Amino acid sequence: MVQTFGAFNQDTLESQEYLKMRFSPSSAPLQQRWKNNGVSADFLADYIITFFPNDENDPILSEKEAELKGAVSYIANELLENAMKFNMNTSLFPVKLEFMLYSDHVTLSVSNSLVSENVPEFQSFISELLNTEPQELYIRQIKQAEEDNLNTSGLGLLTMIDDYNADLSWTFESHLKNKAELPTHKGFISSFFKTVLSLLPHQSNISTLTVVTTTVQLSI
């Protein structure tokens, strides 16, 4: 099942100009590879600005370049931080970061796996994000985080909208847990396994996972 949320329609055609990165989050502890988020985001920002005209003597172009570079680096880092923080690390689906260049915009998107039980909470935050004035939500989130002494305040996605005028959209695709482990090349075994799974009581530890893709669109 696929559900979508958000302010714009995803591009139906893949751009011919793109860069895709994949990360295997279970290969090292989160703390140890945290720096990779920033390194990857900065690389992507440097990569993207090579597609735009550059003239060091033109202050307007230079400022535009600095702005785009700052925006891409900030947004890509936030997307990766979220993906790494919330990814279900037993999932065999990799975390993916993709950049696509179109004639009047760029998109940055990140995919990661969530335990399906955590999906409703995220979706309700998304609808709050899409239906509330960003500045009002900013103040509300800061107050709530401080008053309830929370560790997170959900500012990452909000600042993309409020500070960088980005448009955001999401797709949620639910999968049988670790579908990649299933012997899909042998259709019979796969469908047999799925039947067995469907017969197991709901309380069993075999649950579904959801791959969530967050796409951020920036005008250029």
Place this chain on the structure above:
Amino acid sequence: MENIITKAYSVKYDAETTTVYFQGVMRLNGTEYVPIKQLLNDILEVDHPVIILNLQGLEVLNSSGISILGRFVFTVANKKTIHLIVQGAEKFVWQRKWVLNFKRLMPSLLLEWK
């Protein structure tokens, strides 16, 4: 008060001018922000008429860091006794964007740009 100094970033408090200097690239995770939060809370233990946050050497900050600073501004605003000044650098384009949000949390906040 413990200053925090690493290769990538530093947070230093100058008691004489009641100024906190933030420098470098701060894209920390939750645990790494704990000592910084502690330092900011410690400053509020004493009644100061003025506190200055100097961000002029702060190249990069992630949303967790923006949240730590925003929450500090919110706490200071609630005390109503402290005059808060935020010093930013125009060359870091992104600072303009989110420092203005601090002003929404504390309208009396004074912004100074270099």
